[in-house]
Amino acid sequence: MTEPRVAPKLLSALSAPDRVEAFARILSGAADASDPTLRKAHERLRAAGIDPTGTHDTIAATFAAALEEVRTEMAGRHHLVGQARAPQQLPFRHGRLVEVPSNRDHLRLLLDWLAGDYLRSTSYDEAELNAVLGQVADDVALLRRHLVDFGYFTRDPHTAVYFRAVSETSGTGNA
Template sequence: MDRSGDDHWRPLVAALANDRVREAFARLTLGATADDALEGLSPSRRRHVVETLQRAGLLTDDLRADGGAFARVLAAAPSAPRPTGIARYLSPDGRLIGYPSNPDERRELLILLAARILAPGEVLDERGINERLQALTDDVAALRRHLVDHDLVERTRSGTEYALVVDPSS
């Protein structure tokens, strides 16, 4: 299975999508001989199954199962760059997926999130801030509490209005 390009995985998936091919591969993987694994198939169907397994890289030249095809396909697939810094705590769509244990990173993340939900000088009621926080997390109360506790968002004593702290670096 020495294919180049982005579709190197197609023969493997195509082979496993075929019930007869998948069953033959399963039998071979469990130690059956090729004759036993292909038992009950017509000669033309046997040829088709063997060719499909070979094209997918799932069959050795001596007709034994080769599960290494999966590792080869995964190794050939381009991998997405792993996020670094505070991006590790955000999903690709920008939602919060966790909090850093490092206090400096946690503060940096919270500063970013505060800036996403409030503009300087903007004042929101509790419903308004909750709606914006909902776009970032399922646990709105926890994030709101973190933002207030870290002095990034201030609220009135009654808790009815919220605003961005002007200089959160202090």
């Protein structure tokens, strides 16, 4: 069984100004125990995993655990784009390609991934291909050009439709 997640509860507990104010009053020692708002904030903080009467170190440790949880989750998503996992060597951040690699081996790796795992259809009109590539990168024109130049797709100049290359030499272009 997995541990309950701390970060969402913690963020929720501190998502309203009155709860943040109550939390600040608790931390500063200026809290009035008879204040009903403060009591409610105490309950909400306890439910989120923070002991409002705890030391600053224990409260900080709870925040550190939440941060580590978020970092771990983001590391797992770092290269997840749609349903396709991009190779770790590629410069993706939060599911987006940061830059098109200039290194030929990394570019080939990117194009292999795009044509093999990410692009599912056998043909795209230019607008469709732009939309699909635009989900992962800003420079869709460059990616389209590379996909054609390296032999992964062909482009019909009359219809602007891109077709997946079916020959055994696909992806071996020497552009």
